[in-house]
Amino acid sequence: MNRHFRSRKTLGIVVASALAVTVTGCGNRDDAGRSGDAAEGAPSPGITDTTVTLGITTPLSGSTAGPGTCTVAGVSAYFGAKNAEGGIEFGDGKTRTVEIEALDDGYDPQQAKANYDQLKDDVFAMTAGLGTPTNRAWRDAAIADEVPQALIMTGDPIFSDTEESPWQLGFVPIYQNEGEAFGELLAASGADHKVAILSQNDDYGEGYVEGFKSAVEGADNIEIVDELTYEATDTSVDAQITELAASEADVIFNAMSLVPLVVSALQKAQQLNWKPSWFLPSNTSSPGAVLEPGGGAAFPGIYSVAFAKAPASPAFAQDEDVVAYLSALKEFGNYPDAPAFPHCQWSWMVGATLEQAFQNMEEPTRDSFMEALRGIEGFQAPLMLPDTSVDTTQDGQPAVSSVVVQKYNGRGYDTVEAFE
Amino acid sequence: MATSSTNPSSTNPSSTNPASATSVSTSSPATGSAPPLWQRPWARAAGWLLLLVVLAVLPLVMTEFVNETLARIGVFAVAVLGLNVVMGYAGQVSLGQIFFLGVGAYVTAYGVSNEWNIVLVFVLATLLPGLAGLVVAMAAARLGGLAIAMVTIALPIVGVPLAKRLSDYTGGSQGLSARFAEAPEGSGLFDDQWQLYIVLVIGGIVFLLTRSLVRGKYGRAFAIVKGNENVASSMGISPYRYKVLAFTIASLIGGVSGFLYMVVIQYTSPETMSFGHSIELLAAMVIGGAASIVGSILGGAFYVLVPQLTNQVDASLTTLLQGVILLVVLFVLPGGLASLPRVLTRGRRRSGADRGPAASPTTPSSTPGSGTAAEESETERQGHA
Numbered sequence: 001m002n003r004h005f006r007s008r009k010t011l012g013i014v015v016a017s018a019l020a021v022t023v024t025g026c027g028n029r030d031d032a033g034r035s036g037d038a039a040e041g042a043p044s045p046g047i048t049d050t051t052v053t054l055g056i057t058t059p060l061s062g063s064t065a066g067p068g069t070c071t072v073a074g075v076s077a078y079f080g081a082k083n084a085e086g087g088i089e090f091g092d093g094k095t096r097t098v099e100i101e102a103l104d105d106g107y108d109p110q111q112a113k114a115n116y117d118q119l120k121d122d123v124f125a126m127t128a129g130l131g132t133p134t135n136r137a138w139r140d141a142a143i144a145d146e147v148p149q150a151l152i153m154t155g156d157p158i159f160s161d162t163e164e165s166p167w168q169l170g171f172v173p174i175y176q177n178e179g180e181a182f183g184e185l186l187a188a189s190g191a192d193h194k195v196a197i198l199s200q201n202d203d204y205g206e207g208y209v210e211g212f213k214s215a216v217e218g219a220d221n222i223e224i225v226d227e228l229t230y231e232a233t234d235t236s237v238d239a240q241i242t243e244l245a246a247s248e249a250d251v252i253f254n255a256m257s258l259v260p261l262v263v264s265a266l267q268k269a270q271q272l273n274w275k276p277s278w279f280l281p282s283n284t285s286s287p288g289a290v291l292e293p294g295g296g297a298a299f300p301g302i303y304s305v306a307f308a309k310a311p312a313s314p315a316f317a318q319d320e321d322v323v324a325y326l327s328a329l330k331e332f333g334n335y336p337d338a339p340a341f342p343h344c345q346w347s348w349m350v351g352a353t354l355e356q357a358f359q360n361m362e363e364p365t366r367d368s369f370m371e372a373l374r375g376i377e378g379f380q381a382p383l384m385l386p387d388t389s390v391d392t393t394q395d396g397q398p399a400v401s402s403v404v405v406q407k408y409n410g411r412g413y414d415t416v417e418a419f420e
Numbered sequence: 421m422a423t424s425s426t427n428p429s430s431t432n433p434s435s436t437n438p439a440s441a442t443s444v445s446t447s448s449p450a451t452g453s454a455p456p457l458w459q460r461p462w463a464r465a466a467g468w469l470l471l472l473v474v475l476a477v478l479p480l481v482m483t484e485f486v487n488e489t490l491a492r493i494g495v496f497a498v499a500v501l502g503l504n505v506v507m508g509y510a511g512q513v514s515l516g517q518i519f520f521l522g523v524g525a526y527v528t529a530y531g532v533s534n535e536w537n538i539v540l541v542f543v544l545a546t547l548l549p550g551l552a553g554l555v556v557a558m559a560a561a562r563l564g565g566l567a568i569a570m571v572t573i574a575l576p577i578v579g580v581p582l583a584k585r586l587s588d589y590t591g592g593s594q595g596l597s598a599r600f601a602e603a604p605e606g607s608g609l610f611d612d613q614w615q616l617y618i619v620l621v622i623g624g625i626v627f628l629l630t631r632s633l634v635r636g637k638y639g640r641a642f643a644i645v646k647g648n649e650n651v652a653s654s655m656g657i658s659p660y661r662y663k664v665l666a667f668t669i670a671s672l673i674g675g676v677s678g679f680l681y682m683v684v685i686q687y688t689s690p691e692t693m694s695f696g697h698s699i700e701l702l703a704a705m706v707i708g709g710a711a712s713i714v715g716s717i718l719g720g721a722f723y724v725l726v727p728q729l730t731n732q733v734d735a736s737l738t739t740l741l742q743g744v745i746l747l748v749v750l751f752v753l754p755g756g757l758a759s760l761p762r763v764l765t766r767g768r769r770r771s772g773a774d775r776g777p778a779a780s781p782t783t784p785s786s787t788p789g790s791g792t793a794a795e796e797s798e799t800e801r802q803g804h805a
Binding site: 060061102103104106109110111113115117118121132133134136137138140141144156158202203231232233 | 484485488489492580581584585587592593594595597599611681685686687688689690691692694696697724727728730731735736738739
């Protein structure tokens with residue numbers, strides 16, 4: 001009998017101490033803090049007369065930590081610089097500084113939801129977080145709690161559908177936008193092209209292919225000669241490249257999200273002496289990480305899409321935006337190195353777009369913020385390339401849906417007007 | 421690992437019962453004297469009642485975030501409990517527990533989005549992972565030791581691409597959302613309170629059932645299989661059958677935790693069952709205390725609270741800090757957090773300069789331990805022989 005009692009006492013102690021830890025760890029917030037209790041027109045949580053707090057949950061550890069760290073650094077740098085100037089004047093006439101609370105989710109949806117639960121009563125809006133599953137994990141909860149999930153970094157179209165996602169808005173172009181931009185360029189070239197398509201067998205690859213096909217539909221000069229897929233877990237696409245090479249296509253549309261696979265695909269095509277023009281998605285077309293090891297210079301053309309200036313490019317070294325951005329990133333973004341991922345630039349633009357919304361919101365409420373956020377049109381955010389802009393007024397489209405097609409020049413990318 | 425307690429040649433008579441593993445070293449001093457107040461039946465009943473009342477009232481008085489955190493702890497405590505059955509009690513290394521949680525979560529999400537009856541969904545979310553576990557176990561249990569670990573690694577590694585490919589059922593890499601655990605109209609409860617009650621009731625039942633299981637004849641059989649398969653065979657206990665049984669029970673419990681996962685987190689994607697989480701669950705089990713019911717709860721708490729804690733300290737150093745905490749706990753408390761009271765009482769007894777047989781060198785390793793304890797048990801057996 002002893003032992004029964006003993007473990008019971010242990011249990012008691014343990015439960016008590018676990019509770020004590022949890023309670024002290026979380027502080028005491030009263031029940032009134034539960035969402036839905038706030039009176040009409042009263043300020044939303046996370047905003048006072050002098051400050052507004054934004055929450056971010058993003059991967060800061062694990063394999064996506066690189067881009068994830070950037071998503072925090074850019075927006076922190078932007079508002080850090082603004083705060084140093086005294087803050088931002090909001091639409092209700094008050095000047096507020098912007099605080100950022102960022103938590104690590106390690107690309108784990110469960111942890112992302114936990115982070116959201118932790119932040120939702122303290123922050124005015126959630127923003128800038130990276131990842132499709134990690135943002136989807138709390139999308140429904142954010143709608144139920146009426147917490148803005150604004151300008152997040154995922155190409156998943158669901159976040160840009162106002163009907164389905166009333167409290168959400170994606171920032172970066174959805175996959176379809178990118179595929180479409182390249183398809184339009186190709187269709188407008190006038191010359192006959194045979195296109196081979198290789199795509200990742202998931203929503204990512206399908207989105208690119210869907211956008212591309214919708215753009216070349218009805219164009220007589222474009223013929224899709226072969227279409228293959230691979231799995232995101234595959235370690236080689238040599239078989240697919242060999243088969244596509246046999247199709248004698250002069251253009252390959254390669255919707256691939258994995259850097260090592262793109263490199264090996266480029267190398268395999270060279271081994272087979274197949275030299276088509278390539279289309280690569282924006283996240284796997286980095287000159288340093290993909291094209292140099294893959295020997296991109298061997299091909300007649302490698303095309304990708306972009307909407308942000310590349311700070312590493314010599315063309316923008318003296319650019320005013322880039323200079324201001326790099327110094328703020330170092331000073332306020334806790335990011336001393338040269339930005340290795342475009343997400344840093346995107347996140348900086350998220351900051352600029354949020355500032356636009358803040359300037360237009362007339363009440364310190366989440367409702368008013370969402371209304372202001374959905375009313376931004378033709379805004380040329382800092383670091384944006386010419387011919388691209390922020391437009392949040394179109395249903396079904398993310399904040400940035402305009403991209404320009406660029407061609408690899410051996411070192412970096414140049415914007416091109418036509419397919420050569 | 422409960423090695424010395426399962427050892428037939430142990431000098432400590434009270435330790436021959438494997439089920440008493442959590443209390444062997446503390447039970448001896450009370451022998452002979454009248455039971456203190458808290459050992460009397462009425463006091464124990466009162467203790468249970470108190471615990472029940474606390475658990476019933478708790479969701480009502482806590483804040484939303486505390487409730488949500490407690491519910492999450494409950495989810496992973498159940499998952500760790502399943503792992504404990506197969507690893508802690510039956511001694512078979514399993515690295516696939518997260519797969520069963522994932523299957524349970526997917527079945528729940530699919531059933532809910534097709535508007536099946538919720539009881540049916542729960543039954544399926546429990547039975548299907550159990551069935552999967554049975555099939556895998558029938559193959560895996562024929563192997564011994566680390567070979568089982570290698571087979572079970574395959575589960576999450578196969579699970580992730582499988583979930584991506586079966587996109588008609590799983591939603592592909594975009595995952596499935598299912599909000600079905602909203603507080604019923606008229607109950608006056610908030611959603612977070614309702615969800616915590618669901619977790620407490622289902623999780624509580626699972627814990628009680630498992631407790632009975634591991635303290636009964638099955639638990640003793642598990643312990644013998646874990647201690648020495650040849651001894652088990654000679655006693656008429658088929659190691660193969662009990663390994664399969666333990667594995668199947670673990671996957672059933674994993675399925676239940678998958679259902680609770682959907683109650684609380686309401687979303688599942690292939691990331692849910694990524695291999696890394698399986699290792700984290702295993703670490704949580706070792707930290708909490710292997711072969712310990714209370715340790716499972718502590719393991720769940722560790723799984724949930726440590727990332728929150730490290731996020732508060734420095735969001736960009738979470739993994740590093742978690743590693744440090746893991747190492748510190750394992751160095752200071754090799755038996756896991758559940759061994760803390762025992763370590764404290766032993767310390768007190770030692771300082772009393774009364775070193776009886778209870779403080780013999782083997783006693784510390786009566787503490788449930790990690791995989792390394794398997795080697796310890798080997799040497800100990802030889803030492804006693």
